[in-house]
Amino acid sequence: MTVDSNPIIRLTAAEMASKLQSGEITSVELTRAHLDRIAEVEPTLHAFLHVNADEALEVAAEVDRARAAGGQEAEKLHPLAGVPIAVKDLIVTKGQPTTAASKMLEGWMSPYDATVIEKIREAKLPILGKTNLDEFAMGSSTEHSAYGITRNPWDTSRIPGGSGGGSAAAVAAFEAPLALGTDTGGSIREPAAFTGTVGTKPTYGGVSRYGAIAMASSLDQIGPCARTVQDAALLHELIGGHDPKDSTSLPDEVGEFAKAASTHDVAGKRIGVIRQLSHGEGYEQGVLDAFSSSLDSLREAGAEIVEVDCPSFDYALGAYYLIMPSEASSNLARYDGVRYGTRVLPEEGPLTIERVMAATRAAGFGEEVKRRIVLGTYALSAGYYDAYYGSAQKIRTLIQRDFDRAFEQADVLICPTAPTVPFKLGEKMDDPLSMYLNDIATIPANLAGIPGISVPAGLSGGLPVGIQFLAPAREDIRAYHAAGALEHLLGEKGEAIWQQIPELEEVK
Numbered sequence: 001m002t003v004d005s006n007p008i009i010r011l012t013a014a015e016m017a018s019k020l021q022s023g024e025i026t027s028v029e030l031t032r033a034h035l036d037r038i039a040e041v042e043p044t045l046h047a048f049l050h051v052n053a054d055e056a057l058e059v060a061a062e063v064d065r066a067r068a069a070g071g072q073e074a075e076k077l078h079p080l081a082g083v084p085i086a087v088k089d090l091i092v093t094k095g096q097p098t099t100a101a102s103k104m105l106e107g108w109m110s111p112y113d114a115t116v117i118e119k120i121r122e123a124k125l126p127i128l129g130k131t132n133l134d135e136f137a138m139g140s141s142t143e144h145s146a147y148g149i150t151r152n153p154w155d156t157s158r159i160p161g162g163s164g165g166g167s168a169a170a171v172a173a174f175e176a177p178l179a180l181g182t183d184t185g186g187s188i189r190e191p192a193a194f195t196g197t198v199g200t201k202p203t204y205g206g207v208s209r210y211g212a213i214a215m216a217s218s219l220d221q222i223g224p225c226a227r228t229v230q231d232a233a234l235l236h237e238l239i240g241g242h243d244p245k246d247s248t249s250l251p252d253e254v255g256e257f258a259k260a261a262s263t264h265d266v267a268g269k270r271i272g273v274i275r276q277l278s279h280g281e282g283y284e285q286g287v288l289d290a291f292s293s294s295l296d297s298l299r300e301a302g303a304e305i306v307e308v309d310c311p312s313f314d315y316a317l318g319a320y321y322l323i324m325p326s327e328a329s330s331n332l333a334r335y336d337g338v339r340y341g342t343r344v345l346p347e348e349g350p351l352t353i354e355r356v357m358a359a360t361r362a363a364g365f366g367e368e369v370k371r372r373i374v375l376g377t378y379a380l381s382a383g384y385y386d387a388y389y390g391s392a393q394k395i396r397t398l399i400q401r402d403f404d405r406a407f408e409q410a411d412v413l414i415c416p417t418a419p420t421v422p423f424k425l426g427e428k429m430d431d432p433l434s435m436y437l438n439d440i441a442t443i444p445a446n447l448a449g450i451p452g453i454s455v456p457a458g459l460s461g462g463l464p465v466g467i468q469f470l471a472p473a474r475e476d477i478r479a480y481h482a483a484g485a486l487e488h489l490l491g492e493k494g495e496a497i498w499q500q501i502p503e504l505e506e507v508k
Contacts, residue, residue: 006036008029009174012231017082021079027061031126037173045156047086047132049097049131050130067082078122080123085125085235086128088164088180094109098213101147102366103342112211133167134187135368137164140187140439142165143159152195153501154463156504158422160172162190173501180224183222183442185324188200188201189201189417197227198483198487200451201223201452203449203475206451207222208239208246210243218323219323229487230484233258237256241253255477257476260477261484263485266298267302267303269302269482272307272414273414274313282419283420287460290465290467291457308409316440318392322375322388323393326379326380329376329380332369336353337356337359338357346359403444403450403470412479452470457497459500
């Protein structure tokens with residue numbers, strides 16, 4: 001298989017939008033090229049759980065007709081109109097299955113669209129389909145899907161990251177120029193790092209969560225996946241903004257993220273290196289080398305590199321893995337065989353609600369989901385709530401205070417997105433704790449509700465390395481500015497990372 005099925009799929013989303021507006025290509029042509037690509041590589045990658053070809057081509061044809069008509073019809077089109085997009089299968093979409101990659105929701109069709117999907121439809125971006133994930137977003141590798149694993153386009157023997165590995169793999173493999181993901185503890189940023197793409201976790205409340213199947217409500221956030229910082233910024237501008245249907249939605253106006261991403265001057269900017277997340281046990285040398293090289297590039301461009309100390313980050317992983325499963329346990333209680341989800345009847349014995357619930361949850365949930373439900377239920381139980389969940393929330397406050405102090409010393413913070421390059425499929429399936437440790441650098445942003453963006457910053461052993469920028473809450477524009485600047489600086493030294501993806505090898 002080759003990545004050059006049709007050269008237009010290798011353009012950035014911004015370049016595609018420009019060519020659509022100028023009439024050089026049509027949306028039907030562009031959408032069909034991506035559908036052809038999906039058909040070509042899906043037997044190997046398995047990034048999609050559902051492909052939405054007919055509807056996508058209908059929307060594309062509608063865009064082409066509006067542009068051909070000219071006048072007000074063409075003027076009303078969104079700048080990204082006609083550019084295809086993929087959607088993580090945790091975000092409800094009317095007319096397509098939404099399964100959360102779980103047998104519990106197998107075949108479920110949502111009667112409504114998530115707010116971000118409403119905005120995508122209004123802007124007329126053809127939705128190519130729904131992408132694979134770890135079941136109910138619980139995982140760091142996309143190996144915990146009930147419908148099979150997703151493979152990394154860089155090396156099909158390796159994981160693409162999780163939980164949103166399907167969206168990241170689809171973007172990296174040129175199956176889609178844009179995708180939507182969700183990020184609870186790094187599920188957009190870690191897959192971006194592992195696939196050589198860009199992923200953004202917006203400020204909590206900056207993008208509506210209405211219609212995202214809840215895992216941990218105080219941590220979950222929808223965000224963009226793309227191949228460039230500019231493309232991520234353009235998609236973020238489209239999906240961002242206040243939503244009265246989401247009680248946690250911020251009233252802020254959407255920022256000019258794309259403008260910030262294209263402003264590459266970092267002279268005089270203070271960039272803080274987080275001491276707790278820039279070295280230590282578990283960090284591979286190749287990742288640290290790419291990180292050091294990125295710092296050198298920023299320093300040469302005039303940025304001031306300072307070190308900041310965030311001592312509470314040492315406890316972030318433990319706090320997260322108490323708060324997240326506790327909220328997940330509560331949110332997933334509704335899938336009981338009575339109110340939501342599939343229903344499995346007990347094979348023998350009396351037919352009671354308790355027995356139906358037990359049979360349904362045993363059959364409908366995978367092992368990782370069960371593990372987290374048990375952990376969360378225990379942490380919330382009488383006699384343990386204060387010792388575990390309550391203590392974790394206190395750590396969360398300390399982490400937020402550490403960030404506040406750090407941002408008094410720096411405009412943005414920087415660290416590797418993940419301590420390693422993507423690991424082999426199956427390598428950590430029997431060692432959940434080792435898997436959880438891979439989220440060490442992404443989790444603090446979710447606990448604090450601040451924005452973060454991962455940008456490709458080099459290769460280690462032929463595999464991509466991601467660098468993460470963090471900014472204060474509601475200052476996503478700072479993260480885009482810094483990430484766009486680093487992307488530009490590294491681009492001046494050679495070909496962009498996402499353009500170096502090797503040819504896919506068919507899995508035997």
